[in-house]
Amino acid sequence: MNRLLAIAAYVGIGFGAGSSTAQVCGWEAVTQTGTPGGPRLNPRVVYDSTASVVILFGGGTTGGYPAGTWAWNGTAWSQIPTTTDPIARNGHAMALRPGDATQTILLYGGERFGSFLSDTWSFDGNDWTHHASAVGPPGHRLADMVFHEALGVFVHFGGGAGPSGNTAFADTYHWDGQFWNAVFAPGPSERMSHMMAYDPIRQEAVLFGGLRPGFGNQSDTWTYDASGWTLKSTSGPPPLRNAAMDFDHSRGTVVLHGGRLNSFAPNNQTWEWNGSTWTLVGELNPIAREFDDMVYDHARGQLLLLGGTVPGLFAMNWSDGPSITPVGGSETADYPCPLTLGISATGSGTLSYQWYKDNVALTDGGAITGAQTPTLTINPTDALTGGGYRCEITDTCTTKSSGTILVNTRCLADVNGNGVADPGDYTAWINAFNNNDSAAEQNCDGTVTPTDFTAWIANFNAGC
Template sequence: MLGRWALALLASTAGCIGSNLVPCGDQLCPAGNVCTTGGCASPEAAAACDGKADGEMCATSAFDAGTCAGGACHEVACGNGIEDIAYGETCDDGNQAYGDGCAADCRSDETCGNEVTDVVSGEECDSGVVGVSGDGCTSRCTFEIELWRDETPAASEVRANHAMAFDEARGVTVMFGGARDTIRVAETWLWDDEIGQWRRVDPAASPSAREGHVMAYDAQRKRVVLFGGYDGTVRLADTWEWDGVTWTERTPAVSPPGRSQAAMAFDPSRGKVVLYGGFGVGAFGDTWEWNGTTWTQITPATSPGPRVDAALAYDPVSQKIALFAGENAAGTAQADTWLWNGTTWAKQTVMNPPPLRADHVMVTDLAGSRIVMFGGRRTNVRYNDTWTWNGTAWAPADASGPIARAAHAMVWDTRENRGVMFGGMDASDVQPPEIWRFTTNWSSVTATRSPPPRIAATLTYDAYRGRSVLFGGAAPNGTLASLADTWEWDGFNWLKVAPLQSPPPLRDHAATFDGARGRVVIFGGTDNTNTLRADTWELASDRWLHPKPATKPSARFATALAFDPLRKRVVLFGGADGQTVLADTWEWDGTTWTKANPATSPSPRAGEQLAFDPARGKVVLFGGYDATFTALDDTWAWDGSTWQLVTQTGPSTRRTQHALVYDPFRRAALLVGGLAQSNVADSWELAGDTWTEQSAVVLPPARSRHVLAYDAIHHAAVTFSGNHTGANAADTWARVFESAVHPADRCMRATVDTDGDGLAGCADPDCFARCQPMCPPGAPCDASYPSCGDGSCSPVEDYLICPDDCAQP
C-alpha cells in the first residue's frame, strides 16, 4: 500500500512541476521565461529585441551593451557564440582561443587580408586586401621594405660568348646570355635595328645563365631555338624555344650530349635546324638535326671531324648548310669549307680561302645570294676581316670598320636587309659596346639608352600599354629650350618613339592618361618662342592627335591634369597665364572642354599637382604657389561638382616644383621632392586626410621640376631627371616595396601562383595592371573598361596571362 501512495505522490508532484514549464521546440523553458526563435529568454530580453533584426544593438536592466540574436537581447561577450558585429566582433565560435579561425578577442577570423594583424598566427602586418603585395605588406602578411632603386640604364651593353638570332616573325634580333665582362647572365634582349634600340625583356620563363650556347631562327615554326652552353660548371644539353613572348624548354626523348661552342643554323630548304660539333667531353664532330619536336643524330660516312668554335650558315646558292673553319681536337685552327645536304658532308675545293681561324661568325644574306663572315681568332691573334661566300668561292670584302674580335655574334636582319653584329672581345679581351651594320660596308651605331636630362617635362603611365610616356620639357642648362621628343619607359628600358605627328616643343605643360579613350592627353605649356599654348594633344598608339575644340581653357603653363575614371573626365585646374595665377576648373570629355563653376574652390595658384584617389573617388590637388610665388601646402578634393578642403597643412617643409602620383597598391598619393629653400630629397604619402613622411634608407638625390609616374605592372613609382646635382642628371629611380622572403606575384601566367597566396593570374589583385588596368584593388570598377576576358588582346595581355583573349604565336 505504501508503495502505491508514494508513486501517486510522485506523479502528482511531476504534474505540478510540468505545468510551470514553457514548451519551446524540443526543450522546456523555466517558469517565467518565454520562447523565442533562438530558444528560452526572459520577457525583458525578448522585449528588448521586439521589432529588431539579429545583430542590432539592445539593452536590458541587467546590461547596457547587448546584441539581438534569436529574438532576444544577449550581453556582449566574446566566446558566447553570438557575433556582436555592432561592437566590433567579426566572429564568435563559442570560445576564447587562438588558431581556430576566430581570435581570442573575437575581432579577427585569423586570415591574411582582413586588416587585423594576427601576431599569434604569425602575421607581421595586414593591409586589409586579400592577395595584395607591394604595399608594405606581402599577400602572406609579412613585412615589405620600402626601396628606392637607381634604374638608370647603363650607357651601353657589352657581351661576349653570347648568341643572337633574327626573329623574322617579329622583326627583331633576339640576344640571350653570354658574359657581361666576366659575369654570365640569363638576360633576353631585343634589338630593333629600324630604330636602333636595345630592349631588355622579362619573360615568364628563361634559360639559365650561360655562355658559348648557340641559337638559330626556325622560320618554319617561327621560333628561335637555343641549345647548350656552359654555366661555369656544366656543359648544358637543354633545348629552348623563344616565341616572342617567353622561352619554353623542350624536353625531347633524345638530345645531343651537353656542349658549348658548337655551330648551328637553320636549313630552310629542309625545314631543319642543323647542329655541328662543339666542346663537351673533348671536341665533338657529330651532326644533329632538330625538327621542332626531337633531335636526330645523323652519321654520314664523311664529316669535317671534331670542331670547336666553327661557324655554320645556309648557302642560298647551293641550298645547303655551309661550315667554315673552327679548331680541331688538338686545338688547331682550320680553314676548310664543307657543305651539308642533309645526308652527307662534302669538303669543297676552294682557292684562296680565308686564313685559319675559329670563333668567327657567318650569316646568310638571302637577297644577296651570299654568306657573310667576319672576324675570329687564331691562338692570340684577332681578325677584323670580312669575307663573302658565293656558293663556290670565298672573296674578301673591301670593307673596314669594326676592330678585330672573337666571341661576337651576328645576324642578317631580313627586314632592313643588312647584317647586325654586336659584342665579342678584342685582342686585349675588352668587350666593345657598339653595334655594327653591314651591307657592302660597315657602319656603327651607338644605341641611346636614356633620354637626355630635362626639367618641366611630363611622365604619364599609359595603363593600356603598360608604359610610362615622357614628353617634352627643357634642357636643364639655363637656356630653357623646349623639347618635343617622346620616350617610353617599360619597366626596364627607355625607348625613343617617333610618332607620325607630334606636339611642338613644350615645357611646363600638363599631361594625364584618359582611360575612357585610351590616350595620353597634354594641355598648355610654353613653346620654344616662349609663347603660351592652349593646345590639346592626344597620343593614340603611333601618333599624336591634335583635336581643336571650339571652347577651351586659356593659354597657360604650370597647370595640372588628372583623369577621373568614375566620371570619365579629364580635370584641369589653375596654372599661370603670364600675368597672374588662375583658379579655374575645366573638364575634358574627349571632344569638348567644359568650364565648371564650383561653389568652393582652391585659391589661385600655379605649379599644383593633381592625382585621382580611388579610395575616396575624387581628384586630389596639392600645393602650388600663389601670385607672390609663396608655396602653398593645402590639399583639396574634387568630386565633379565642387572642391572640398581635405587638410590645410601638408608635408613639414613647404615646397613648389614637386611631383605627385597615386600609388594604387599603397592606396595613397605619393609626393616626391620639390624646391623649398633648396631642393629636398624626401617623400610623403597622403592616406585619408594625413600626410606621412616615408622612411626609405636610400632616396634619389634632392630634386625639383622632375617627373613622376606609377608603373602598375612593375609595382613601382618611377621618377626621372629634373633639376638636381646628382652624378647623372638623366637618372631614373623607382620606388618599390619588396620582401626577400615572399616576393610579389610576377603575373606572367594565368595558372601560376608565384607568391604563394593561393591566387593565380587574374584572380590575384597583384595582377590588376595586366587584367583590369583601370580597376586597382579595392576600388570601384566600371565594367566598360578593358579587361581580360573581353575578347580583345590588349598590349598588356598575352596568351600566358589571358589565353581567352590572346592567341599563342
C-alpha cells in the same frame, strides 16, 4: 644531426598608414637604356595600360626642348614613330584616360622659350591629334590635370600665363573629348606648379600646394569630385611647388616627392596621403629634386620618379628591410654531433649574412663553417656550443637580425642522463641498443647500429 629549424613565422613589412615616419628603403635608381634619361625639367609621364608602357613627352634641358614621344618598357626607352608630335615643350599638362577602347592621353599648353602654349592634343598610343578648334583654360603652363574616372572627364586646374608668366589662375576646366568646359567650382586659390593625382579608391582628384604668386608656396590639400572642391587638410608636407605626385596602386595612397621649398631649396621628403592625412615616409636623400614627375607603372608594379633637377629614373622600394624566417626558437646540440642552424630571408638585391653567438660575430674556422651564409654549421659540437645564436641579414635597404635561437647542449656519452659520463652509461647504452632507442645513437648517422658502441666509447673517453 642536421636540424633546420621549422618554426613558421614571418616578419612582415612593418608600417601602415597613419604611423609616424615610416621606414622604407626609398627611391632606388633604375638601370635604363635609351636617350631620355638625362635631366629634363617639367616633363610629363603617364602610364599606357594598353601597351603596358610609360609614355614620356616634353621637358626642358639646358640644350632646349627634346622632341619626341617616348615609351619606357621597364628596361629601355624607345621613341614612338609618330607622324606628328606636338611641338616640344615643358610645364604642360598631361593625363591619361585608361581603357583599351577609350584610352586617350590628353596634352594641354606648356612653355617653350618663354612662349606660353595653349594648344590641345590627344594621343591614342600611336599618333597625336591636334584639336585645333579647342579653346583651352587660361592657365597655359605649370597647371596640372588628371583623368577623373568617376566623373569620366579630364579635370584641369590652375596654371600660369600673362606677360610675366606669373599671373596664376584658379579655374577648373573639364575636357569632354571635344571641348574644354569651364566649371563653376569654388576651391583652391589661384596657383601654378601645384600637384594633382587621381585617387581611384576614394574616387576623387587630389590637389596639393603650388605657388600662389605674391603669397609663396601653398600647403593645402583639396579633393575634387561630383560635389566640387573640398579642403581636406592644411597640414602635412611643407609649402611646396614643382613636386611630383601620383597615386601608388600598390599602396592605395597618393605619394608626393621633392619640390621647391619657400627657401628655394629642393625638398628631399617623400609623403603619403591616405585620403585624410599625410604621413612623412622619409627624407630620402640624395635625390632632393624639383621639376620632376611621377607615374605608377602597372606592368612593373612600381611607382616611378623621373626628370627634374636630378638625372635618372627611380623606383620606390617600400620595403623596410629583409623578411626573416624563423624569428627565433630553441635547439639542442647532441655533442659531439654537428649542429646546423638555418635561416631564410627575402629582401632587396643581394643579401649578406652574419651569424652571432651571444652577440659575438662568428667567423669560419675550427668547428665553424658558414658564418656568413644562411646556414651555420658547428662540427663537432662540444659542451661550450650552447648559447644564443642569431643571424643578421643585410639587403640594399638595411640590416635586420633574426630572433635568437637558444641552443642547449646534451652530452651523447651520458646515455642515462645523470649529467656525467659514468659507468652506468655502459649499461644504459646496452639497454638503449636492445630497445632500438635513439639514445644509443652515438656516431651521428641517425640510426642505431652496432658501430654506435665504438662511437660511445670514444664519446665516453672525450667526457661530458
